[in-house]
Each structure stands twice: as C-alpha cells, then as structure tokens.
Amino acid sequence: MAQQEAPVAYEKYYVPDQSPWPIVGAVALFLIAVGAGNFTIEMTKGKEGFGGYTLAAGLFLLMVMLVGWFKNQIDESMSxxxxxxxxxxxxxxxxxxxxxxxxxxxxxxxxxFYARMIAIPWLGGASNNAMTNEVLWPGFEAMWPLVSTPGGIQTQAMGWMGLPAINTVILLISSVTLHYAHVGLEQAKRKQLTVMLGVTILLGCIFLGLQVQEYVHAYRDLGLTLQSGIYGNTFFLLTGFHGLHVTLGTIILIVLFFRVLKGHFTPKEHFAFQAGSWYWHFVDVVWVMLFFFVYIL
Incomplete structure (x- = not known):
C-alpha cells in the first residue's frame, strides 16, 4: 500500500486593507515638485507668489503620510x-x-566622468578637434575642475581638506557606531544598542549641518554656484542628492531609535533595523566615492 504524502503547509501571506497613504504620498510629491519649481523661479526673478506655500504644503502632507504609513506598518508587525x-x-x-x-x-x-574624460578633452582639441575647439570656445584650456564658463563666470574649486574631510571621517565613524548598535541588538544588549544608535543619529545631523556650512562657503567665498558651468552643476547635483539621502537615512534611524525605546525588535526579529542599517552603509559608501572623485581627483 502506497504511503500517503503529508499535506504541504502553506504560510499565511498577510495582505493589508486598502490604504489612503499611496495617493496621499502622490499628492504630496506633486505639490513638492510644483512648489519647488515655482519657488525657484520666483526667487530667481525676485517675484512673490504661491510657490513657497505650495512647497510647504507638500512637505507637510508628506510628513503626515510618512507618520501614518509608518504607524500602520509598525502596528501590523507588532501584531x-x-x-x-x-x-x-x-x-x-x-x-x-x-x-x-x-x-x-x-x-x-x-x-x-563623461564631462571630465570626454567632453572637456574634446573641447580642448583632443582627437584632432583643434578647429572645433577654436570655433566653439577659442582659447579653451582642457582642465578639471573647470573654473570658468563661456559666459566669463569665474569660480574656485572646492578643496578636499577642511569640511569635506571632516564629513568623511564623521560618516565613516557613523558606520562603525551603527554596526555596534546592530551587534548590541543581536546580543540583546539594549544599552549598547540605544547608545550606539543615538550616536549614529547625532553624527548624521552633524554631517548635514557641516554640509550646509560648506554650501554657504561655496556660494559666499568661492563663487561656486549652480551657474558655475559643468563643474558647479555636477558638484551640487552629486553632493546635494547625497545630502538628501543622508537626511532620509537620518529620519529612518530616528524612527528606529524611538522604536528601540519602546522595546521593539528582538535578536531574531529586527528586519526594519537591518534595512535601515543597509541603507545607511550604502549612503556612506556613496560618500566615499564622492569624496574621491568629486573633491580629490
């Protein structure tokens, strides 16, 4: 008689109820995009309008969405x-x-890399483009950082010493403190977890504060702005978006910190903490690459 096979056990896959937060988030991002665009135009032309109010409304709505969605997720997990x-x-x-x-x-x-390795050498007459060089930008010298524009705007390059080097050390230390916070969680050492996570958040806030000082120094003392040609564009694009990611990572860590204070997470069940640490370490790696390619080289 053939032996009867045991029934296959299927896990229950939780499907949440309909949620208002996706549409709320979409509306918030729309208001932020429209508000930021109009606010920038108003600031450039020196006019008053509703761009700033629209941007503020979008940011407020985004915070409401994040708080509500995080709360729903946490309640589902803890249940x-x-x-x-x-x-x-x-x-x-x-x-x-x-x-x-x-x-x-x-x-x-x-x-x-395209601007530095291809476009600038090409404008400088590389690959037998001497005639193109004279037509497009007479007297152009292929160099990086490119501290002048065809319109005659002059700027200074941001050096790697000072605030950039300090911020690099801060982020590297923050990765170490977050690692030991994770170790404390896995070993059920709540005090180590709380202290190391709090230090990581503090270091993230210091990084953001120093980056603001760096931008003020760039605009006020170096003449390095978004109007400073390809160098200014790439500098603020890369460092600015990285700063945005550090801000997001810091917010994530703050949420995790309050969850730790409420006794959430166990040595075996703590994926939310693990995901936050993954993101923070990724942001740190990106900064190391930024520091090397944007500031040093």
Whole structure:
C-alpha cells in the first residue's frame, strides 16, 4: 500500500486593507515638485507668489503620510501579522530599492566622468578637434575642475581638506557606531544598542549641518554656484542628492531609535533595523566615492 504524502503547509501571506497613504504620498510629491519649481523661479526673478506655500504644503502632507504609513506598518508587525514569506518579500524589496539607488547615482557619476574624460578633452582639441575647439570656445584650456564658463563666470574649486574631510571621517565613524548598535541588538544588549544608535543619529545631523556650512562657503567665498558651468552643476547635483539621502537615512534611524525605546525588535526579529542599517552603509559608501572623485581627483 502506497504511503500517503503529508499535506504541504502553506504560510499565511498577510495582505493589508486598502490604504489612503499611496495617493496621499502622490499628492504630496506633486505639490513638492510644483512648489519647488515655482519657488525657484520666483526667487530667481525676485517675484512673490504661491510657490513657497505650495512647497510647504507638500512637505507637510508628506510628513503626515510618512507618520501614518509608518504607524500602520509598525502596528501590523507588532501584531504578528507578518510571516516568514512576507519577511523574504521585504528583504527582496529593500535590496531592489538599494539597487535602484545604485543606478541613480551611477547616472550622475556617469555624467561627471563623461564631462571630465570626454567632453572637456574634446573641447580642448583632443582627437584632432583643434578647429572645433577654436570655433566653439577659442582659447579653451582642457582642465578639471573647470573654473570658468563661456559666459566669463569665474569660480574656485572646492578643496578636499577642511569640511569635506571632516564629513568623511564623521560618516565613516557613523558606520562603525551603527554596526555596534546592530551587534548590541543581536546580543540583546539594549544599552549598547540605544547608545550606539543615538550616536549614529547625532553624527548624521552633524554631517548635514557641516554640509550646509560648506554650501554657504561655496556660494559666499568661492563663487561656486549652480551657474558655475559643468563643474558647479555636477558638484551640487552629486553632493546635494547625497545630502538628501543622508537626511532620509537620518529620519529612518530616528524612527528606529524611538522604536528601540519602546522595546521593539528582538535578536531574531529586527528586519526594519537591518534595512535601515543597509541603507545607511550604502549612503556612506556613496560618500566615499564622492569624496574621491568629486573633491580629490
């Protein structure tokens, strides 16, 4: 008589109810985009309008969405609604998200490399383009950083010493403190977890504050602005978007910090913390590349 096979056990996959937060987030991002665009135009032309109010409304709505959505996610997790299968889905989703961020920065680094390695040498007469050089930009010297524009705007390059070097050390230390916070969580050392996570958040805030000082120095003392040609464009594009990612990472760590204070996470169940640490370490790696290719080379 053939032996009867045991029934296959399927895990219950939690499907949440309909949520208002995706549409709220979409409206918030729309208001931010429209408001930021109009606010920039108004600032440039010295006019008053509703751009600033639209931008503020979008940012406020975005914060409401984040708080509401985070709360729903945390409540579902703490209620035991998530299964191992859903946990794997979250891990795959986070990895794909970080991969998309890698491609995001790869595009910007690609623009930087194209300008430095192809466009500028070509304008300087490389590859037998001497005539093109004289027609497009007479007297152009192929150099990087490019501190002058065809319109005659002059600027100074941002050196790697000073604030950039300090910020590099700060972010590297923050990766170490976050690692030890993670170790404390895995070893059920709550005090180590809390202290090291708090130090990481503090270092992230210091980094952002110093970056603001760096931008003030660039505009006020170096004449380095968004109007400073390809050098100014790539500088602010890369460092600005990285600063935005540090801001997001700091917000994530702050949310995790308050969850730790409330007793969330266990040595075996703490993917939210793990995902936040993945993101922070990724941001740190991007900064090291920025420091090397934007400031030093």
């Amino acid at each position: 035991g609604l998530y299964s191992a299968q859903l946990g794997r889905s979250y891990r795959q989703g986070m990895l794909w998200f970080i991969f998309s961020e890698v491609m995001f920065f790869a595009a910007f680094f690609g623009a930087l």
